Amino acid sequence: MLFLSAAFALRLESRAAATVAAAQDHVRRFVEVFNTVRRYYVEELDAGRLVDAAIRGMLSELDPHTTYIPASKVAESEQRHNGYYEGTGIEFLVLNKVPVVVAPQSGSPAERAGIRPGDRILRIDEQSTLGMDAGEIEERLRGRTGSTVTLSLRRPGTSELLKVQLQRERIPLASVACAFMVEAHTGYVRLASFSRTASHELDRALAELRQQGMRQLLLDLRSNAGGFLEQAYEVADRFIPGGRTIVYTRGRGAHASDQLCSSDPTPYADLPLVVLVDGGSASAAEVVAGALQDWDRALIVGEPTFGKALVQSEVRLSDGGALRITIARYYTPSGRLIQRSLEDLELGNGNAPPKQTTPVRPQFRTMGGRTVYGGGGIVPDVEVAAPALSALTVQLMADGLFFEYGAEYAARHRNLARNFTAFKQRFVVDEGMLLEFRRLLLRRRVGVDEHVAQAERELWRQVIKSEIARQLWGTERFYEVAVAQDAQVKAALAHFPEAQRLVQAGVRSRASRAQSGE
Numbered sequence: 001m002l003f004l005s006a007a008f009a010l011r012l013e014s015r016a017a018a019t020v021a022a023a024q025d026h027v028r029r030f031v032e033v034f035n036t037v038r039r040y041y042v043e044e045l046d047a048g049r050l051v052d053a054a055i056r057g058m059l060s061e062l063d064p065h066t067t068y069i070p071a072s073k074v075a076e077s078e079q080r081h082n083g084y085y086e087g088t089g090i091e092f093l094v095l096n097k098v099p100v101v102v103a104p105q106s107g108s109p110a111e112r113a114g115i116r117p118g119d120r121i122l123r124i125d126e127q128s129t130l131g132m133d134a135g136e137i138e139e140r141l142r143g144r145t146g147s148t149v150t151l152s153l154r155r156p157g158t159s160e161l162l163k164v165q166l167q168r169e170r171i172p173l174a175s176v177a178c179a180f181m182v183e184a185h186t187g188y189v190r191l192a193s194f195s196r197t198a199s200h201e202l203d204r205a206l207a208e209l210r211q212q213g214m215r216q217l218l219l220d221l222r223s224n225a226g227g228f229l230e231q232a233y234e235v236a237d238r239f240i241p242g243g244r245t246i247v248y249t250r251g252r253g254a255h256a257s258d259q260l261c262s263s264d265p266t267p268y269a270d271l272p273l274v275v276l277v278d279g280g281s282a283s284a285a286e287v288v289a290g291a292l293q294d295w296d297r298a299l300i301v302g303e304p305t306f307g308k309a310l311v312q313s314e315v316r317l318s319d320g321g322a323l324r325i326t327i328a329r330y331y332t333p334s335g336r337l338i339q340r341s342l343e344d345l346e347l348g349n350g351n352a353p354p355k356q357t358t359p360v361r362p363q364f365r366t367m368g369g370r371t372v373y374g375g376g377g378i379v380p381d382v383e384v385a386a387p388a389l390s391a392l393t394v395q396l397m398a399d400g401l402f403f404e405y406g407a408e409y410a411a412r413h414r415n416l417a418r419n420f421t422a423f424k425q426r427f428v429v430d431e432g433m434l435l436e437f438r439r440l441l442l443r444r445r446v447g448v449d450e451h452v453a454q455a456e457r458e459l460w461r462q463v464i465k466s467e468i469a470r471q472l473w474g475t476e477r478f479y480e481v482a483v484a485q486d487a488q489v490k491a492a493l494a495h496f497p498e499a500q501r502l503v504q505a506g507v508r509s510r511a512s513r514a515q516s517g518e
Contacts, residue, residue, distance in 0.1 A: 034054070038050070063310060063326050065326055066326050067324045068324075069314075069322040070321050071317075074321060085142060086143060086145050086169070087171055088141050088166045089110040090104055091105065093134075094133070094400075099134075100407070101115055101120075103470065103475045113164045116471075117474070118471050119154070120154045121151055121152070122153065122161070123151070124137070124150075124151060127140075146169075147167070148165055148168070149166055156407050156410075157412060157414075172197065175191060175193045175194060175198035176189060176190070177192040178475070179209060180209075181213070187209035187214035187218070188218045189209070192224055193226070194231040194232055195227055196228060198231040199231055206267075206268065216274075216496055217268075217274075219298075221276060222488075224281050224282070225282050226283025227283070227284050229287065232247070232285070232288050235288050236262070236292060238266070238267055239266065239269065240266065240269070241262060242264030242265070244262045245259060245333040246260050246262055247330050247332065247333070248330065248331050248333075249328040249331070250331065253327070256313075270503055270506075271503070273299070275288070275298045276302045277301075277302040277304075277305050278305070279303055279306055281302075281378075282306035290338060290378050293332075293372060294334040294372065296366050296368040297503075298499065299495055299498050300380040301384055301488070302492070304379050304380065305377040307338050307340030309339035310326045310328075310330075311329065312324045312327065332364075334365060336362070337374055339376075340376050381498075382492075384488050384491040386487070387459060387487055393456050396441075399444075401437075401444060402460075403470075406467025407467075408440070409436075420469075420473055423468075424484060427468075429462075429464045433464065437464065465485070466482040
């Protein structure tokens with residue numbers, strides 16, 4: 001037996017040595033090609049660019065989420081992952097070659113200086129912004145904490161040039177985009193990402209909503225591309241009773257395999273919960289949705305999610321760069337792997353396969369016996385498609401033309417700012433305003449298909465109203481008006497009776513297990 005064990009160990013050592021030797025041969029082959037290209041190619045080449053291209057080529061053979069981060073971008077990447085950046089707190093877009101303030105972030109230097117949505121940034125430190133691209137503008141607005149930047153602004157409705165000096169500081173990147181009461185007893189939270197502060201932000205939002213009378217919650221994870229796995233665990237842990245698996249991972253090394261279980265006490269174990277998802281909900285967002293669905297803790301509403309079940313770790317390199325590399329796959333509590341196939345990813349299909357394909361996908365059971373599916377995103381319990389947008393409307397949004405009209409209208413009607421509730425409940429974008437908007441499109445030389453304009457006139461009304469609210473009251477009110485008109489939100493609200501039944505079944509199940517001594 002000892003002989004057999006020793007022989008087996010020798011075989012393993014021999015196999016490992018052969019693997020190392022083969023890898024060294026491949027590296028020598030690469031170095032030989034690299035040197036040959038540098039020596040003989042018709043033009044002189046930059047060695048760094050060649051190596052960068054080689055790295056990109058190597059990683060392209062892996063999954064799309066394994067990426068190389070150059071040293072120049074590492075600090076920015078770390079800041080974003082840690083939930084902050086250093087700058088002024090201005091969100092902007094470029095309209096007609098000039099940056100326009102979309103919104104100053106709450107509590108930022110920009111907000112304290114009185115900068116408003118719609119302000120045009122004409123100069124940054126006396127340099128004209130005309131023709132600058134978004135990347136250059138962002139770079140000039142950001143900078144080391146404590147440094148200053150001077151902006152020259154023109155406000156809609158005024159001819160005066162405003163000059164503002166801002167001192168840059170650390171600006172938090174909020175994971176909770178907004179939180180408010182959407183109905184008398186229904187709280188609404190839009191969780192936009194899973195930065196390091198996501199669970200703490202959610203705690204604050206839920207505590208405030210409870211004080212306002214919240215008895216049930218609509219958690220909006222649409223377009224949430226994910227973030228930190230531990231933050232997904234922390235968010236799910238707020239709702240799932242203790243001692244239950246939230247997510248587990250499997251990878252090559254022992255450090256890549258783990259199981260995360262819910263803890264006690266659970267502050268919102270009996271809060272009726274509906275979760276909204278769509279094709280932009282990915283990674284950490286899918287961890288939360290999958291765990292809540294598997295434990296029958298929430299009703300999932302919306303569209304199939306993206307399908308990213310890969311866990312990345314960031315490895316620092318000797319040149320200061322970093323490699324964000326996939327080290328494991330994660331699984332939902334029922335054992336579902338919801339990773340989409342590489343073929344789907346290469347096709348650029350932003351959504352999981354449609355519902356009619358689900359019977360051929362792997363089937364699993366929730367705690368309550370409901371059927372759920374693996375192999376391609378989280379399939380909602382109730383599928384509700386978002387309204388289809390024409391290419392024209394998408395382009396108008398991307399070009400900021402709804403925003404531009406909202407800024408112009410709000411500048412002429414500042415009196416509306418006296419009463420938000422009246423605006424939200426009674427203000428209507430009438431035919432005259434739609435005609436004004438069409439004139440703006442003409443000035444911007446945008447061709448409009450009349451059939452599309454008629455078909456989407458109600459959607460245009462909704463978007464314009466939301467943008468006016470942004471100009472008058474800020475981003476939080478923008479969301480509040482937009483959500484009040486959102487077809488998927490309205491559908492989700494109608495399904496709270498089912499969410500309440502799930503909670504009641506969970507309470508009965510826990511009581512039964514407690515009585516039986518489990």
